Amino acid sequence: MVRKRLKRPLPIARVLDETLKNLGVAVKLKQRTVWTLWGDVVGPAISAHAQPSGVSDGRLFVSVEDSLWLHQLNYLKHQILMELNSQLGNAALREIVLRVGEVKSPLLPSRKTDFSSTNLPALAAQDEERMREILSPVKELPCREVLQRVLLLHFCRKESSPRATIR
Secondary structure (H helix, E strand, O other), X not given: OOOOOOOOOOOHHHHHHXXXXXXXXXXXXXXXXXXXXXXXXXXXXXXXXXXXXXXXXXEEEEEEOOHHHHHHHHHHHHHHHHHHHXXXXXXXXXXXXEEEOOOOOOOOOOOOOOHHHOOOOOOOHHXXXXXXXXXXXXXXXXXXXXXHHHHHHHHHHHHHOOOOOOO
């Protein structure tokens, strides 16, 4: 099979999307992003008492603290499902199944978490400049945000590890 020569490189996000789609993994990955979206969609009050516990065949299984929360969320589950699907794109989920069970605190921060207010020390001016230099060619916002968090952690930890350097 002969590949068509491209005039310019494709964005990595596009290449990954097409590859995942061809492998049949795209929908499952979208379904798994529910864990990062959950707190933003339902808010902190519900998130403290109900957490996703699994996804299977388009069904989102949610563990709730007790029968009172199960009853309350039964009224809201259609609205939650619509909001999750609108953020996930397409109809990645078709049903929410509520179960009374252990509710673990969210392991992943929500997308709207402000990392600037974490307990990390302030960066030196040279580190800030180096971070800006590394980030400048990255135009896609999601990739840029992830790389910025990684670099922030790297620069904050580099003094404790003399071998950790970015060249």
